[in-house]
Amino acid sequence: MTSISAGHATPARRARQARGRVSGAGPGRWAVLAGLVVLAVVMLLPFVIVTLNAVKTPAEYSSGGPLSLPHGIHLDGIVEFWNRVDFGRKLLNSLVISAVVAVLAVVLSVLNAYALGIGRVRGRLWVLVLFLVANTLPQEALAYPLYYIAKAVGLYDSRLAVILIFTVIQAAFGTYLLSAVLGAFPKEIIEAAAIDGASRWRILWGIVVPISRPTLNVLMIFFFIWTWNEFFLPLIFLISNDNQTVPVALGVLQGDKMMDATMSSASALLGIIPAVAFFLIFQRTLTRGVTVGAIK
Template sequence: MPDTLLADRSPAQAAPRGRGLPARLRPGSVLVLGLTVLAALAVLAPFLLVVLNAFKSPADYSTHGALAWPQHLDLGPVRTYLEIVDFPRALLNSVVISSLVAAGGVLLSLLAAYAIGIGRIRMRTGVLAILLLATMIPQEALIYPLFYLAQATGTLNTIWSVTIIFIVLQGAFGTYLLSGVLGTFPRELLEAARVDGADRWRILWSIVTPVLRPTRSVLMVFFFIWTWNEFYIPVVLLSDQSAQTIPIALATLRGQHTVDMTVVNAGSFLSLVPTIVFFLIFQRTLSNGVTAGAVK
């Protein structure tokens, strides 16, 4: 009887080979998983190497090299870094500068993009071209006029010189980006608000700003990260140790002829921890912003 039932089954009713396996055990899924693991290891390898050498004694580093596992846990490089560098002060400066630039850059971008994208000012294309050009100019070409400008205004060696400069630079990019978004803003929504008696400021803060919340959030996160990692302009304008940021403080560890790599790794580790915490906090903001931009 079982043989008869098996013989009566048509080939179309037979289960295809491999289709009975779970989705995660199929060859394609296993291949994708393996490639993902390799990519994750490639991304994490530099960070793991920094952690590995941050808690290694200089003698252990010289004897066994950078890739060897530490013989014992040594907090000496971390203590040495904290003695050389005023890390709490540098951390506070980086947080304050990056936060002010993120908030100020987004606000400046929103106001300028509202005038260009919805207000439709004259020579709109030319203004956007100038803003795009401003984001493409290398910082080396701007450093001399920026230095003399900071010196003339009395903001040299203060966090305000870097803050104002990066608000303008990040605002130029944000304006170019948001102008394209606001250029496609639904006109029917704006006309309905005008019919209800809303003026331009009311339309901006009550209608346009809430709609752009995902884009503004992503832009603010990127402005914060970009400003946090800036080095060239701050190292020229912030020579005073009391105004230095974390990247500049880390660069001071390099001597004229020698450098202690364990101390450098310890400083790199302490410098990476705030950025990782910031990313974990705002990871949902980034994912929601990307999703909102992908779904119309």
């Protein structure tokens, strides 16, 4: 009876030991949590300082410095900067360029990757190497050829030129990434659809794209953010004030003698808010796409 009762008590004893191990891991979890909190504070501190300085008056900034608290909320610097640079137009330009590039680059990446990953075209490896090399080229090396091409075809100083350039640049990375994803796509599904009479075009848009939608959503979000933050090529190709994007407008005006510290902080705040808002809006989509990719 003793041995039987001891045997019956073994699962309970194991459960208590497991609970002890979980509770013993408490200090480790608290240490990780504390480290994450410190990291979050370090990352958010510049944003908080910029926000505080953006709502100060120039007199408050001069007397208290950048780390002092404002005596009230003053939006004069933000309003003046918005009106001076016509920030609404800059915001619209960045939004249109980034959104169009994100959509076109994903579509082009899907078409290329479908041919390379599922179609298995000849010389697939060399084509992927070509896309990889194109993705690693610095933008400084592309500036002169793209400049002369844009001038020759009459697209210089137009949003269309920037859209075409960044669509190709982003699609090079998207093709390389999606080719590996679609290369592991279940062949049984494609063969079953082909037996049912589905064309390659219908297989792509009716089967491959819906199944790969989480990955495509993540790729589109990255393309949007990367294009939004681009500065070098838009600075070269968008020289007129009406076509400039947000990063270009902020970079050009940083050395303006007519801008004080509060207006500079206001410009930085207005440049940060759209990207942060976009990330917060699509954070769930981004997390879901990464999680689905990890589970698969």
